[in-house]
Structure formats: C-alpha cells, structure tokens
Amino acid sequence: MEQKDMLRIVLVGCGAMSRAWLQTATELADVEVVGLVDIYEEAAHARARELQLTQALIGTDLGEVLERTRPDIVFNCTIPEAHLQTSLQALEAGCHVLSEKPLAASLEAARTLVAAAKRVERYFAVMQNRRYDANILRVRHALASGELGALTTVNSDFYIGAHFGGFRDQMRHVLLLDMAIHTFDAARFLTGADPVSVYCHEWNPAGSWYDHDASAIAIFEMTGGLMYTYRGSWCAEGLATTWESDWRLIAQRGSITWDGGKDVRVQQVQETGGFLSTFRDVEPDLVERTERTQGHSSAIRDFVACVREGRAPQTSGTDNIKSLAMVFAAIESAESGKRVAVSW
Ligand SMILES: NC(=O)c1ccc[n+]([C@@H]2O[C@H](COP(=O)([O-])OP(=O)(O)OC[C@H]3O[C@@H](n4cnc5c(N)ncnc54)[C@H](O)[C@@H]3O)[C@@H](O)[C@H]2O)c1
Structure with missing residues (x-):
C-alpha cells in the first residue's frame, strides 16, 4: 500500500458495539473517521455527537458515503444478517474491512466474502477480541x-x-x-x-x-x-x-x-x-x-497496523471461516x- 499520513475510516452500524470501536479509532493518531453509516440516521448522529466526530459524513446509504469519502478502511459493526452485504460492498469499493463477529450469518455468505477479499486483494478480518x-x-x-x-x-x-x-x-x-x-x-x-x-x-x-x-x-x-x-x-x-x-x-x-x-x-x-x-x-x-492485550482496542490497532504495514491480520476471513x-x-x-x- 502506498504510505499515507492518515488512513480514512468509515464505520457502518452505529449501535452498542460501535462506541468501543470509535473510541479506539479516535485515540489513533494516524486514522481519521470520515463517515458514519446506519439505517437509522439518528444512531449515526448520536455517535458523532458523543465522540465529537464533527467532520464525519453521516448517511444511511453506504454506497453514497463510500463514493463521497473514499475511505481506506470500513469497520462493519452491523447486525450479523447485514454483514455479507456491508462487507461485500466495502470490499468491492476497494476498502480493507474489519467486521464484528460473526464473519457472516451463513457459511455460504462467509465463503463469498473470503473469495471477494482475495479477488479484490484487500484485507478482510473479523473481530475476535478474545485473542x-x-x-x-x-x-x-x-x-x-x-x-x-x-x-x-x-x-x-x-x-x-x-x-x-x-x-x-x-x-x-x-x-x-x-x-x-x-x-x-x-x-x-x-x-x-x-x-x-x-x-x-x-x-x-x-x-x-x-x-x-x-x-x-x-x-x-x-x-x-x-x-x-x-x-x-x-x-x-x-x-x-x-x-x-x-x-x-x-x-x-x-x-x-x-x-x-x-x-x-x-x-x-x-x-x-x-x-x-x-x-x-x-x-x-x-x-x-x-496495547496489544486490550481486547477490542488491540484488535482494531492491530488491523490498522496490518493495513499500514501490508501484513495479513491474524483473524483474517481465511482463518476465521474455520471457527465459523x-x-x-x-x-x-x-x-x-x-x-x-x-x-x-
Ligand atoms: N466481539 C464481541 O464481543 C461482541 C459483543 C457483542 C456484539 N458483537 C457483535 O457486534 C455486532 C453488532 O452488535 P450490537 O450489539 O452493536 O448491535 P446493535 O443492534 O446495538 O447495533 C447494530 C447497528 O447496526 C445498524 N444496522 C443494521 N443493519 C444495518 C445495515 N444494513 N446498514 C447499516 N446499519 C445497519 C442498526 O441500526 C444498529 O444501529 C453483531 O454482529 C454482534 O454479534 C460482538
């Protein structure tokens, strides 16, 4: 990957888990949260207010937010049934994706995502914070x-x-x-x-x-x-x-x-x-x-470092599909x- 000063991040699914993800993202000096997406726009606005993400574009349509913000990374914190569609869309837009567990709601969907990540040559990993x-x-x-x-x-x-x-x-x-x-x-x-x-x-x-x-x-x-x-x-x-x-x-x-x-x-x-x-x-x-033993926060830091350094994340879809x-x-x-x- 070409070295960039700041990695641009869009987070999708601004529910309960998103707070911890965004807290970590805001602590990292080399990432910038450029967009927040939720099917309930108010959920995204609420997180933006809470974490003072005043520059982030808020939207309900992931495609539109991707188009306008051109992020490097998408964090997928949606519900399991939306994991396939969200991660696939982000990968196909050329983003690296870190998704909340489970990788997908079915094994078939998980296979589709693993194949897509390989095809588009982007990192795709799953939050297994307990590692x-x-x-x-x-x-x-x-x-x-x-x-x-x-x-x-x-x-x-x-x-x-x-x-x-x-x-x-x-x-x-x-x-x-x-x-x-x-x-x-x-x-x-x-x-x-x-x-x-x-x-x-x-x-x-x-x-x-x-x-x-x-x-x-x-x-x-x-x-x-x-x-x-x-x-x-x-x-x-x-x-x-x-x-x-x-x-x-x-x-x-x-x-x-x-x-x-x-x-x-x-x-x-x-x-x-x-x-x-x-x-x-x-x-x-x-x-x-x-910093490497703090659950969610460490997993997020590690993924960002993997993207920056061009090394495969340990909880990549290719590995995680075996647990699923x-x-x-x-x-x-x-x-x-x-x-x-x-x-x-
Ligand atoms: N790693 C862990 O320890 C851990 C713990 C709890 C939950 N989780 C996982 O985190 C994920 C989210 O859980 P949660 O508790 O935050 O759920 P939640 O219901 O609080 O939040 C999910 C959010 O996603 C939004 N959403 C749903 N479909 C969407 C779509 N297609 N596009 C955009 N936004 C969409 C919802 O409106 C909601 O705001 C789940 O996959 C869950 O299994 C992981």
Whole structure:
C-alpha cells in the first residue's frame, strides 16, 4: 500500500458495539473517521455527537458515503444478517474491512466474502477480541514452551445465566450462533489445531427463559487427533464461569487449568513409574498488559497496523471461516443427531 499520513475510516452500524470501536479509532493518531453509516440516521448522529466526530459524513446509504469519502478502511459493526452485504460492498469499493463477529450469518455468505477479499486483494478480518487478552496469551505461551509435550485433550465449560430480554430470547441456536464462536475460536487459537468433525447435542433446560435451545454439548475431533469438548449454557443459574469459559488442557507430560481470567495453573510430570506420577507446579510467565492485550482496542490497532504495514491480520476471513464452520457444523449435528464433518 502506498504510505499515507492518515488512513480514512468509515464505520457502518452505529449501535452498542460501535462506541468501543470509535473510541479506539479516535485515540489513533494516524486514522481519521470520515463517515458514519446506519439505517437509522439518528444512531449515526448520536455517535458523532458523543465522540465529537464533527467532520464525519453521516448517511444511511453506504454506497453514497463510500463514493463521497473514499475511505481506506470500513469497520462493519452491523447486525450479523447485514454483514455479507456491508462487507461485500466495502470490499468491492476497494476498502480493507474489519467486521464484528460473526464473519457472516451463513457459511455460504462467509465463503463469498473470503473469495471477494482475495479477488479484490484487500484485507478482510473479523473481530475476535478474545485473542488479544493477556490471560489467554499466558496459557498459549505455557503450551508453546513445549515443556508439557503435545496436547491431546481440551475441555471448555461456559455457564452463564444471561437474562438478555431482547431478540436473543427468541433466537434459534442462540448459544451456538451468538456466543460459541468466541469459545471455538479460542480453542483453535490455543491448540493451533483445526476442526475435523463434531457431534453436538442441544437442548432447552426445564424452566428456561429462552424459546429455543440455550444449552449445548459438542465433541470436536481436531487435526492431529486432538479432542476438544465444549459444554455450555446461557440458562445456568449460579456458579457462573467467566465469559472466556473454564478450561482444562491435557498434554502428554502435564495439564493446564484456566478459569478464563487470571487463574492459570500448570502441573508438569516430574517422575513416572509408580501408580501415579509425581508432579511439580509450574508458574507460567505473566504476559504484560500492553496495547496489544486490550481486547477490542488491540484488535482494531492491530488491523490498522496490518493495513499500514501490508501484513495479513491474524483473524483474517481465511482463518476465521474455520471457527465459523465449527458453529455451523455443530448446529447441523444438533439438528440431524449425527456426527458431521466440519468443512469450510
Ligand atoms: N466481539 C464481541 O464481543 C461482541 C459483543 C457483542 C456484539 N458483537 C457483535 O457486534 C455486532 C453488532 O452488535 P450490537 O450489539 O452493536 O448491535 P446493535 O443492534 O446495538 O447495533 C447494530 C447497528 O447496526 C445498524 N444496522 C443494521 N443493519 C444495518 C445495515 N444494513 N446498514 C447499516 N446499519 C445497519 C442498526 O441500526 C444498529 O444501529 C453483531 O454482529 C454482534 O454479534 C460482538
């Protein structure tokens, strides 16, 4: 990319998430928010007022705003059903695109976007903010040291009694579609493995405040023979896990437990030969909290840096479609009652 002093940004979808995106954008010295788009013009005006984006062009028609502002980057913060159309239009106008998760509302739409980004030679990436978290990086580093040997088994539990009271209460596959993408992507990030097949069972627990299934258990076979299990519910009162899930990672010479927060425990085999091996506790290195470990904000900074430096973002559509494929394969398995191959 030709070096420009300022990268021009248009943000589409000025709802709840857009505040955090725009806050970061306004903190970056080398970007300029030149346009805000929402089907409800007042939503865009409200964000412009709140963040004092007085120079930004406000509109309800993305095509028109793109034409008039000629941005380098489009931030897509619309609802999942609008992700395909918004990202496609932005890519075809020659923009790099960072989209809120999920990449798209269907695998077919995701494939269309990945192909479009390749065709127009623009970066297209997805907000997987949990990859930019000091705690998950700490677990990842502990695994990468190689001391524990190869990973064989990974379990994650996600239990939160979430009373959203909005559209989610009526949504089908609410947990798998709206939340599990984060956990599945974290499983790929931690293990470095890709999905092969899945068997999933979904149900709605008695007394649920959701119209459809809000609990699921999925067993994934991953590359290298690694097994990954997911147990989750948005309808589980008491003893909540973190939003990052509660994890156990078992390797050939030891295990890690991680509560999704600051509690990371590592035990490594010291001696084998008896009925039980003996172990030593290992204190995993702390990962410093920096600009690179601030979730959304770091993901946005990294994407802007990728565009500027001409390097592929780690959550590119090409990679992220594999996490999305886990979601749709789990849903297909739950609906068919059969084990399903994961393809993308
Ligand atoms: N990464 C995370 O942790 C995280 C957390 C919550 C939500 N999200 C994702 O962020 C996205 C937005 O969620 P939200 O909570 O901000 O939703 P929201 O409903 O508050 O905001 C969405 C906005 O997009 C606008 N919009 C819808 N269709 C549009 C279109 N075609 N063109 C322009 N504007 C359009 C709506 O009018 C609304 O203002 C979703 O994809 C959601 O899954 C991500």
